[in-house]
Amino acid sequence: MEFMPEPYRTKAVERITLLPREQRIERLRQARFNVFKIPAADIFIDLLTDSGTGAMSDNQWAGLMIGDESYAYCRNYITFEDTVRDITGFNHIIPVHQGRVAENLLFTCTVKKGDYVPSNNHFDTTRANVEHQGAMAVDLVVDEGLDPKLDAPFKGNIDLNKVENLIKKVGRDKIPVGMLTVTNNAGGGQPVSLANIKAYSELLHKYGIPFYLDACRYAENCYFIKKREPGQQNRSVKEIAREMFSYADGCTMSAKKDGLANIGGFIATNNDELAIRLKNMLILIEGFITYGGLAGRDLEAIARGLVEALDEDYLAYRTEQVRMFGQMLLDEGIPIVQPPGGHAIFVDVNGLLPKFPRDQYPGWGVTVALYREGGVRAVEIGGVMLGQHPDGSEHFPEMELVRLAVPRRVYSMAHLAYVVSILKKIRDDKSLVKPLKITWQAPALRHFTADFAEI
Numbered sequence: 001m002e003f004m005p006e007p008y009r010t011k012a013v014e015r016i017t018l019l020p021r022e023q024r025i026e027r028l029r030q031a032r033f034n035v036f037k038i039p040a041a042d043i044f045i046d047l048l049t050d051s052g053t054g055a056m057s058d059n060q061w062a063g064l065m066i067g068d069e070s071y072a073y074c075r076n077y078i079t080f081e082d083t084v085r086d087i088t089g090f091n092h093i094i095p096v097h098q099g100r101v102a103e104n105l106l107f108t109c110t111v112k113k114g115d116y117v118p119s120n121n122h123f124d125t126t127r128a129n130v131e132h133q134g135a136m137a138v139d140l141v142v143d144e145g146l147d148p149k150l151d152a153p154f155k156g157n158i159d160l161n162k163v164e165n166l167i168k169k170v171g172r173d174k175i176p177v178g179m180l181t182v183t184n185n186a187g188g189g190q191p192v193s194l195a196n197i198k199a200y201s202e203l204l205h206k207y208g209i210p211f212y213l214d215a216c217r218y219a220e221n222c223y224f225i226k227k228r229e230p231g232q233q234n235r236s237v238k239e240i241a242r243e244m245f246s247y248a249d250g251c252t253m254s255a256k257k258d259g260l261a262n263i264g265g266f267i268a269t270n271n272d273e274l275a276i277r278l279k280n281m282l283i284l285i286e287g288f289i290t291y292g293g294l295a296g297r298d299l300e301a302i303a304r305g306l307v308e309a310l311d312e313d314y315l316a317y318r319t320e321q322v323r324m325f326g327q328m329l330l331d332e333g334i335p336i337v338q339p340p341g342g343h344a345i346f347v348d349v350n351g352l353l354p355k356f357p358r359d360q361y362p363g364w365g366v367t368v369a370l371y372r373e374g375g376v377r378a379v380e381i382g383g384v385m386l387g388q389h390p391d392g393s394e395h396f397p398e399m400e401l402v403r404l405a406v407p408r409r410v411y412s413m414a415h416l417a418y419v420v421s422i423l424k425k426i427r428d429d430k431s432l433v434k435p436l437k438i439t440w441q442a443p444a445l446r447h448f449t450a451d452f453a454e455i
């Protein structure tokens with residue numbers, strides 16, 4: 001077989017509506033040109049995120065019916081804990097209601113003002129949680145990860161020389177933890193090799209620095225390892241995952257990605273002393289240590305989703321769908337980060353609109369144009385999302401990207417072909433993308449709520 005189609009069939013459907021263009025223009029005006037603020041019912045194809053937007057299986061829906069809503073040690077927690085431990089091998093498994101709470105707990109308990117936290121690329125919530133402690137989130141992805149045109153297998157790798165230079169420059173005591181995002185969402189959804197994970201772990205441990213994985217898309221990352229890394233072809237994705245986690249001291253996880261659930265996450269660690277502090281803080285902000293802000297039924301759905309996400313037919317279809325989406329765009333001459341990552345296609349806006357001034361937010365303008373022209377919602381990962389710094393200054397990241405995230409088990413290739421047709425329209429008439437200015441912004445994570453006006 002050339003490729004793996006959906007290893008499932010449709011049992012229930014959900015109506016989606018394409019509003020007429022005039023109404024879409026009105027919705028944009030009402031939302032002050034921020035697509036986060038458009039009601040979801042008014043979106044036709046929603047590629048804002050792959051997080052929590054996947055379709056659950058019949059098996060997961062069935063699991064909801066055996067939700068045990070007891071306050072402490074419900075049976076679903078036991079299943080959840082067993083499943084996570086079986087996959088990761090970590091000792092302490094602490095549920096949270098989503099990934100950023102795991103980050104908040106980890107950094108509250110480990111990081112202080114003036115510290116540095118290296119990673120390949122910090123995702124926006126990870127960065128914000130590090131900075132919230134007064135520490136610096138440092139991105140040290142390999143140089144090839146910064147070249148959107150370069151086709152290389154592991155562009156999410158962290159540059160070990162850059163890491164060692166940072167340790168020597170600021171001192172080991174200023175680095176309480178090293179992170180690594182698999183796959184590297186903010187760097188184009190690119191995977192990290194097993195060899196790089198192992199070497200990074202050894203380097204951090206040489207200096208006594210704990211190593212935590214941001215494991216949201218660990219299954220997709222491990223599938224790429226199986227497909228691309230020499231010597232890994234005959235191993236199961238689960239075996240690879242187990243080895244990957246064995247190099248880390250713990251992980252943060254949003255189960256809204258490779259947990260195939262609509263809500264949930266966890267933080268896991270092997271550090272007994274840290275686990276006590278994490279659990280005390282969890283009780284303060286989320287709930288008892290066996291539910292962490294989730295219902296028992298959610299824990300069941302996550303446990304079942306984690307197992308389904310390791311199904312290699314599913315992973316073959318999933319990565320192939322994203323790859324084919326990327327190929328359709330490339331065939332139309334629309335520049336994207338290459339090769340396609342695991343969960344999304346990232347349009348290279350600097351390549352698409354080379355003359356557009358960065359301080360007029362070209363990536364954001366593309367998200368506005370995608371909605372206006374086709375009812376499609378995407379997210380900018382560029383000057384607006386990553387350009388705001390805690391001291392109030394604005395520095396633009398090298399890459400200006402628009403992420404077209406593909407929800408898991410939701411859209412067909414026909415839906416994605418429609419999205420390609422809207423981007424073709426924008427490619428042919430670049431005046432559809434209008435310059436923007438920010439008229440209001442929050443002090444951090446401004447993209448979620450900022451107001452804009454077209455200039």
Ligand SMILES: Cc1ncc(COP(=O)(O)O)c(C=O)c1O
Pocket residue numbers: 051098099100101123125126181185186214216254255256264265
């Ligand atoms: C790499 C990465 N880390 C952390 C998070 C945060 O997870 P959550 O949205 O569940 O808080 C996300 C969410 O998209 C992510 O992609």
